[in-house]
Amino acid sequence: MTKNKGLNILLEIVGCFISAAGVYSFAVAAEVPVTGIAGISAILYRLFDVPMGLSNVLINIPIILFSYKLLGRSFFVRSLRCMILFAVFTDYLLPVLPVYTGNRMLATLCGGVVVGIGDALIYMQNSSTGGLDFITMAIKAKRPHLPFGNITFGAALAVILFNGAVFRDVDSIIYGLLFNFISAAVINKMMFGFSSSMLALIITDDGKAACDEIDRVAERGSTILQGRGGYEGSPKDVVLCACSNKQLYEIEHAMQTLDPGCFIIMLQSNEVHGEGFRQLKLGKSES
Structure with a gap:
């Protein structure tokens, strides 16, 4: 409308x-x-x-x-x-x-x-x-x-x-x-x-390197949140980046190369209609 x-x-x-x-x-x-x-x-x-x-x-x-x-x-x-x-x-x-x-x-x-x-x-x-x-x-x-x-x-x-x-x-x-x-x-x-966008949540040990790689391959800004493992209590960086489907593929491929052990969550959002994000994929990236 x-x-x-x-x-x-x-x-x-x-x-x-x-x-x-x-x-x-x-x-x-x-x-x-x-x-x-x-x-x-x-x-x-x-x-x-x-x-x-x-x-x-x-x-x-x-x-x-x-x-x-x-x-x-x-x-x-x-x-x-x-x-x-x-x-x-x-x-x-x-x-x-x-x-x-x-x-x-x-x-x-x-x-x-x-x-x-x-x-x-x-x-x-x-x-x-x-x-x-x-x-x-x-x-x-x-x-x-x-x-x-x-x-x-x-x-x-x-x-x-x-x-x-x-x-x-x-x-x-x-x-x-x-x-x-x-x-x-x-x-x-x-x-x-036609109006959907993607959100990548990347859980990694080096959030700064992940942000630099996202900027290099997709020219997208990203945000680093501080996380902590629920079992061991070890600190983790959670990198958030909103992007298109094509950019998400490029980001995922880059993360697989940079940090094969990172944890990636992909969500899809219907921004225009405010439907929120729908989870598409959850799991470790594979090298």
């Missing part, structure tokens, strides 16, 4: 159009189930020809009322805007545009990528198109200890299985799971993969 409100709204519009195109022009056209309220709307559309955008808005009304207090006014307003945009694109613009009518597997792959790109643009503006996004975020706000991925996966699986049961199409369950997996992977890559 940028500081430019006009740009944020523009990105919301683009994201909603791309996401709606992925659902309507690929998934629905190829009878591939999608998740969330959009998936339920797609089922109603196929069974009773109910406009997807309209049903999406109507189903979302009680969900919005349920989650409004938990998620706040700003998020509600942005999500309501995206929900209306998604409905307009789905019911009025995309029906007059060509849809993909080729191979079902190709529709699944392309649709998953397209929806992932669209949804990522929406989420990056701290918004959503409503539906299960509201429910899962509300549950997370109420029960922060619950794994967010488990909540979303469970909800997604329920809609996909329901679609397969209604239309007696076992293959659609497989296509739906693949579609959902691809879109989630694209969302994660767009939101976190």
Whole structure:
């Protein structure tokens, strides 16, 4: 999310159009189930020809009322805007545009990528198109200890299985799971993969030499912390350095040469979204 409100709204519009195109022009056209309220709307559309955008808005009304207090006014307003945009694109613009009518597997792959790109643009503006996004975020706000991925996966699986049961199409369950997996992977890559940075923690006997070597190979500054072994109480230097993936590889290789017995911890951070650091590797470097 940028500081430019006009740009944020523009990105919301683009994201909603791309996401709606992925659902309507690929998934629905190829009878591939999608998740969330959009998936339920797609089922109603196929069974009773109910406009997807309209049903999406109507189903979302009680969900919005349920989650409004938990998620706040700003998020509600942005999500309501995206929900209306998604409905307009789905019911009025995309029906007059060509849809993909080729191979079902190709529709699944392309649709998953397209929806992932669209949804990522929406989420990056701290918004959503409503539906299960509201429910899962509300549950997370109420029960922060619950794994967010488990909540979303469970909800997604329920809609996909329901679609397969209604239309007696076992293959659609497989296509739906693949579609959902691809879109989630694209969302994660767009939101976190391009903005991630690395943090190296190097436990060594000579922190100054390690800092000099890091500066030589990666031109990165580093910090030395004083540590002490918990068993023997021997003093150790803990060197911290934030860097890119490529620089981390160069630093690790340099440390292996400088001090084969050093202990290296590698962490990955999603700085833009404040997700903290995730441990990637823990152990002695090998020469």
